[in-house]
Amino acid sequence: MAFQMGEETRTFPITWDVSANKYKIESRGLRILTEGMKDKKIRGIRCHECDTVYIPGPFYCRKCHIEIDEVVEVKDTGTVMSFAVDMADIRGNPLPEKRISAMIKLDDCDAWFIGTVENMDWKDAKVGMRVKSIWVDEPQGKFSDIDHFEPI
């Protein structure tokens, strides 16, 4: 039952013009978070019903399905919930440097954030390890204000 593939036929280039889209993205939570980062503070939104603290804060709690807007500050230390060590790109080509990118749950909040963990050998990284944020010297209210995380 060997299948014999037919003769090759040509291909036509077509495009999905995603650049034609004007995406509307809710941004209050992002603004509250990044503005706070200017002062080295991390702020999220708490659901007044179930106490879940989201970062960045959405306008509604998806568990309780209610509108939420209570701004809360959380710590810049946290726990690594999971991590991956990037070693190659998606097609298998090795990266020049191994990089630990971790899912970090900051203290006092329920959201997991991805951050790079530095100053440790990737072989020593563990789920559950404690990390702290290392801020840049002059934060500007951007995600890049936290340069990286380091083990405590």
Add this chain to the structure above:
Amino acid sequence: MERKVAIVSHVQTKHSSDIGMPRERMLFNLVKELHNKVGITRHDVDSYVLCSNDFEAGRTISTVFEDTPVGAYMKDETKVEMDGIMALIYATMRILSGQFDTALVVANSLGGSQFRPFLIMEYQLDPTFDRQVGLINELNAGAFQARSYMDKYGLDEWFLDAISARLLRNGAINPYALRSKDDATPEYVASSEYYYEPLRKLHCYPFSDGACAVLLACGEKAKELCEKPVWIKGFSNSLETCRLGERELYTSPSTKQAAEKAYKAAGISDPANEIDVAEISAKFAHQEPIICESLGLFPEGSAEDVAKNDLAEITGKMPISPSGGGICTYVFSAAGLINVAQCCQQLTGEAGDAQVPNAKIALAHGQDGFCAQHNSVVILSSEEG
């Protein structure tokens, strides 16, 4: 059908060319409004059927961020990627199966402000031929269809103007409509510019942002949840070939096939007399008579007579699209579902100035594709029967 399915409630946005908020917010607000109207929470809904389009959303798997705003977190959820009326049909089947008692159908699009509907349509063309040749677009395909109807029945362009004028006037009494004009006349429509002859600007649909949600329930549950359930009596859909050059564009065999099955299920033998009001998804003025005639609501080729004798007016013998139809609002992915919502308003006596007196049986229609390639029909009734 052993089990009966009814519409408990429905909500829609005030449609707009730019609704001015993100999709998630639009959906959250919409569903909360429905919850408040019925007095339920998300936990009272068993099943969610969503309807949106990946290319309109500009996102692979358009529903990934739509589930939680509509309250589907940890719930049964699926997505129909067609016109919204098909999501309603699927939800009805799910309830009929006996596995679910309630289902929420939500369809949405930001085709007015976020994306270009003509491009969504271009992506629908056979990518190995029509899309490569690059000659066909939605407007000129529509023009061919209009010409085909005019040639077949020897009509001039006046009936197009008259249909658009009627719909624009209807739009003026529909608080949800995007485009409207309370004193529109055929002459006013005829003064808009040509796109592709015979189609003028006001013969074509406007790009709309909007969303619609419809809550369905099995019979007993529906009676518990609301005073006036609207009963789903029959539905079907059918499809034609995508080859424009192989279709008789002046008629709509797929609409006819869908209607036959829907009428049979609903026990309708004389649609023109038994149906009190119809909401038709016509993206262009000429599609309304083509679809209505295939539905058996008017004789073939009667568009001019219908217009001259005001038969399709709200006060006429066979009111068509009291909401203003596709000429006033066309929300890609949601248009058919909005038609269902409009029919419900008619059947529960909530249609305000657009109310057709004593409306008991309504027909909602939805379409997809070039020149209404795919058509769906739902028959609704205010009586359980």
Add this chain to the structure above:
Amino acid sequence: MRNVAIIGVGYTPVFVSKRIDVSIAEMANEAANAVFRNTGLTIDQIDAVVQGNMQPFECVNLPYLWASEHIGAVGKPVMRIATGGTTGMTTLMCAYYHVASGLYDVVLAVTWEKHSDGDAQVGLAGIVTPEIFTMVMHGLDLITGRGMGGTSGGSTGAAAYQALSYLHHSGADPEHIDKMAALERSNAALNPYAHLRKKTTVEDIQATPFISWPLRYGHTCPTTDGATACIVASEEKVKELTDGNVAWIIGVGSCTSDPCTANFIEGQITDPAEQESCRIAAKKAYEMAGIEDPSKEFDMAELYDGFAHQSLMYAEKLGLCKEGEAHKLLDKGAFNIDGELPINASGGVFSTNAIGTSAMNRPCECALQIMGKIEGEHKIPKKIKKALAHGWGGLFQYNSVMVLSDTPKKSS
């Protein structure tokens, strides 16, 4: 409730990385023809057609409008379902509900994906592109991925977090992923409709580079071109049209949670390895099917594993074994084709991933095993009475579950 059965399955002649000879619609036609050949039915006996694929992988909007002509759907009721990775199963479920509703008797479901016409990584990136660019507007460094809010490794990167969280909670080792990978690739070698068909050892897997530790290149699925068609029918039609050798769909369930990866804007609050939606979907399907102890009652399972660790993870979430036990069963050989509970005898999604079809091939493989109509040496040697099929997708949030049986449920 009406009983519904899968009465036939048809695949494209091959599942390969590039079908250079046919267009998307022609490939769908091959699958439709195959199911008609296998069942002896004709298109005239089909009441409705359900179609599914993930359209951004091929950039054809509402492809049913084009492909229907090639699968005989013109003039029939048509429905199109798209739910990401679970599309295949939700399409089949839609066909199931067509029949279960009592409105239709014989329904054709066709799914396909032709990844070589596009770029799967682009299609997957398309899920969250606007969110990523919004993050970039707020200072995310996309190039180095440093700092807060980094993105890494596309879908493999996201799956790596899931894999490690799973390993941490289950006590399994990364070597167990290698072992599961080798088992499934070796199963695939026996399946003529699998894509990567090479007998593979644990050492072969371990020789592949890590992309995102703990996931190696050898832990990831290929991108495949292929189509699948399946016919479901009511109990009366089963009597009329078949010899009775069919696979009954006795339980279905699906559930969504929230995006538990890459939810950059609304905040991610869910462990991607938690998969509560899988438990809920399974509970629903088991209740409907009358399954009391899933760890004892199934003779086989086809799980959706885009990445090799997911077979182990989902075996636990679906209750096929206790939490933390899957890797022990793997070590004992229970998941082998001749084991107690063969998992992915077909080679799984991990060996063949034409995304639109992937979640439909799971129940289809179960059905073929139940009917004893497996072409190839991956036939499970024992009699299959009850089989479990699972689908997974979205931003790690959708789960769908189907229970199949060799006997119908007693009519209630």
Add this chain to the structure above:
Amino acid sequence: MVNQSEVEFVETIVPMDFNYNIRAGKPIEDYLRGMAQKKIMGSKCTKCGKVVIPPRNVCGVACGKMEMVEVDQTGTLQNYTIGHVKITKGLMEPVEEPVVLGMIQLDGTNSLLVSEIRGVDPKQVKKGLRVKAVWKESPEGKFDDLAYFELAS
């Protein structure tokens, strides 16, 4: 309802497009090879005898297999429209001169082919006109080798 003005959002543009390469399949491949030789290829159903353009390999699942046939290059205008706009990448813009687009039934075929009609006054266009294909001087096996149709004398 939330007041629209309270909703805070950003409008994000993704400054890239996604590219695909759609496989033609045999019938379209043959159609384009025909173009290179200034031939129009259609397909004929071995069962019902229908001849259609664009060609394909099956006449629906219900009917027969189709085989490639060359079709006539002269035909009858069955439908037309005069374009005052064009649509490029989903955006509509006016055209300088109205364009006549026709649906042409080539002799011996059962389908209509959409093409531009040139050399005719838009006011004079009507159903039933006889038209013939005009080719690019050096065809390259592309769709636009068949440049347009003009009135057949």
